[in-house]
Amino acid sequence: MRAMIFEQVGEPLRAVELETPSPGPGELLLRVHACGVCRTDLHLLDGEVEIKDPPRVLGHQIIGTVEALGAEAPVRAADRPSAAGNRGEAQSKPAPLAQVGDRVGVPWLGWSCGECKWCLSGRENLCPRARFTGSDIDGGMAEYAVADARFCFPIPEGYPDDQSAPLMCAGLIGYRALRMCGEAQRVGLYGFGASAHILAQVCVSQGREVYAFTRDGDDAAQVFARELGAVWAGGSAEQPPQPLDAAIIFAPDGSLVPLALAVVAPAGVVVCGGIHMSDIPSFPYSALWQERIVRSVANLTRTDGYEFLELAPQVPVKTRVSRYTLEDANEALADLRAGRFTGAAVIVP
Secondary structure, X not given: OEEEEXXXXXXXXXXXXXXXXXXXXXXEEEEEEEEEEOHHHHHHHHOOOOOOOOOEEOXXXXXXXXXXXXXXXXXXXXXXXXXXXXXXXXXXXXXXXXXXXXXXXXXXEXXXXXOOOOHHHOXXXXXXXOEEEOOOEOOOOEOXXXXXXXXXXXXXXXXXXXXXXXXHOHHHHHHHHHHOOOOOOEEEEEOOOHHHXXXXXXXXXXXXXXXXXXXXXXXXXXXXXXXXXXOEEEEOOOOOOOOEEXXXXXXXXXXXXXXXXXXXXXXXXXXXXXXXXXXXXXXXXXXXXXXXXXXXXXXXXXXXXXXXXXXXXHOOOOOOEEEEEHHHXXXXXXXXXXXXXXXXXXXXX
């Protein structure tokens, strides 16, 4: 099969021919139809997030069709969280796993131990033994991929493959970050890229007000934000017209944290939505006082996935994507780094 592999930090991905993998117990062999490009991929390329065992096929927003099934694997107590939103509780009877011909999505969280206190309390996103797609497990920048069936999601009807791919991480991490904002009505989004353009649609559908913060002078992103329903859009250092109840920072820039704190009201929350961020500069305690909160969001749980993928078609979420061929994966990553597109980038093998 054709694939693009990571070999070492600072080097571009290399096009190679690999043997098509075979699914092990509890795994699915997927024919990859689309794979979203994520800023996490840049952090992996730059060594800011470590790939412990290269070479590795990157890509963790995979949409594919099941081509083959591995042998049946035993069901663990923490497996198949409830799609009904019983957060922290495992289903007494597991939902059916995918079958040959099904279309499924594969997210960043590719496996968890199912035994630790985090997994058994509905917080598998914090499992210390967790393995991640496109980092610890070969991902979707290839014609085929293997994934644990328990960590794959059915894709809603009506979503084309390329528009579904960004839901697998940009959508899921945005949804988890929004949950951490509680009932906030005025929500600021810093970095109006793949996650923010999805989350803005969710917020508007829920009657919240969206305030979009972009790179200074990024008129295209600000226009895009307004098209999606933002009531205000401006540069990251600008003051919105009124205090916010919450702010979510998707850009990996630590200097945005004090700026966000300065525009949230007392008891407001600032959520750092990325896997990596540059150092946060010092700020006076007065910026945090009056019960303001700064917190991070880490990975996702399968319950997040079921809930979000049930919600997305109700909004309905519509993703804007720029398509790239598999061999143009390095171009897609360079365009993401430079901010040359609005919305999300998707590789179509």
